[in-house]
Amino acid sequence: MLDDFFTRALIAGIGVALVAGPLGCLIIWRRLSYYGDTLSHSALLGVALALVFQINIMLAVFCVCALVSLMVLLLQRRTLLPSDAILGLLSHSTLALGLVCLSLMSWIRVDLMALLFGDILAVSRFDLMLIFTGGVGVLGVLMVIWRPLFAATVNSELAHAEGLDPRRHTVVFMLLMATVIAISMKIVGVLLITALLIIPATAARRFSTGPEQMAILAGVAGVTAVIAGLFGSLAWDTPAGPSIVVAAAAIFLATQVLAACLGRAR
């Protein structure tokens, strides 16, 4: 079954969507959408470094994303710059640095389009294994620290006062983000990763009464988007990554219309 590239793509996409759902909820609750962009832009630098040092791309992307996360935290504590300025600074410097590095390596032919928009149909068995070990790891850690992480998200000072450790949980959260960026880059590409995190979560919002429910619904919405997007791309011969994001956007739109209709009927 895994011999078929389309089946592999489907499984990989579903795996990523299941992890991206809950994490995406945390990102929009924390108003960190731009942080997702920053990490994904810096992923390009990770790719460049992986090519230079001949190491696994996912691993290199994870390391660069983790490093950028820590720099964000450090700059937030040490400078008076507002958070969005720090994110902008790191986002574009790392993106530019990545592009410069890639251009310097003239002997390596890099498929820039595949990096920017993903190449889900080229997912190998090894990639699948990485996605699933990474994904299960991220979900496991997320479940263990869910309550304190959520408390820190709602009100960090309160969490601290009542004996939790919001700083530590925030660092763990950022590392989880780095992992998800690394494993999902191949699926939707650097430019569209944030979409996979945020759009399913926003679609789930209208139908959720609790944070846990929203996290699960976001996962479901993401999986639906992956399936619909991949079959759509097969049917109309469109690029797979962008098709998934378009499907997610369509789901978001549909939920808004549905919620409005239900609201009127009540």
Next chain:
Amino acid sequence: MDQTVTPNNLVTLDRVGLQQDGRWLVRGVDLNIGRGEIVTLIGPNGSGKSTTARLALGILKPNEGEATRAKNLRVGYVPQRFDIDWSLPLSVDRLMQLTGKLEATAINTALERAGVAHLLKSEIRHLSGGEFQRVLLARAIARKPDLLVLDEPVQGVDFAGEVALYELISEIRDTLDCGILLISHDLHVVMAATDRVICLNGHVCCQGTPQAVAESPEYLNLFGGSAAATLAVYEHSHDHTHLPDGTVQHADGSVTEHCHPDDGHHHEQETTDAG
């Protein structure tokens, strides 16, 4: 003030100061809260009330002096600002268990005491300011804390509700035997059950019983003029009850037509004339 550290001390601030961007937010603050004690912080805007509370809680680390908390201190905190983003679906029930799991009975009892048991399943963003404030108080007491820190707990609550909440706070002190640090949003109003009032203005300006502070020259100096002439104190003494038929039952069981002039008031303000 007695600053010796006894096992009963929940939190002690020893001449703590906090500097930010070259400015001292507070400096030389001594504070000591024991079990069963209510300490009220008052002071003008920017006098460091919330900063002092954060130092006591350990959210902020002092640049000088020392802050010590009892080991395994269980804290209930009602912060001054608590914004819930629209994107966050959160029911009262879930908010009650924000920092730790609680038994359903503990949740219900706490909500009942705060007078908002009917809101258990409501979504937070549908609550009014006053209701939300009550829910936050209920959340803090449901944890059965050793130390309760309330930063302007009655903001947005109407007058009658304010009196009821102040009563509840002193009741909590008795049932939980916890220490309470209360920050008053209205510096002219201090609840009568307060054991000690600390008047802050970047430093401890004066402290003592509500009456003593109201009469102290430092307090009058700080707030000056007619505004400072009165320090209103909520008195609540159950020495008589108004019965439905209009008669009054006294603590000794006797029933009369009206209250005596020297009866304790309930749900009314008694002002201590300090001018």
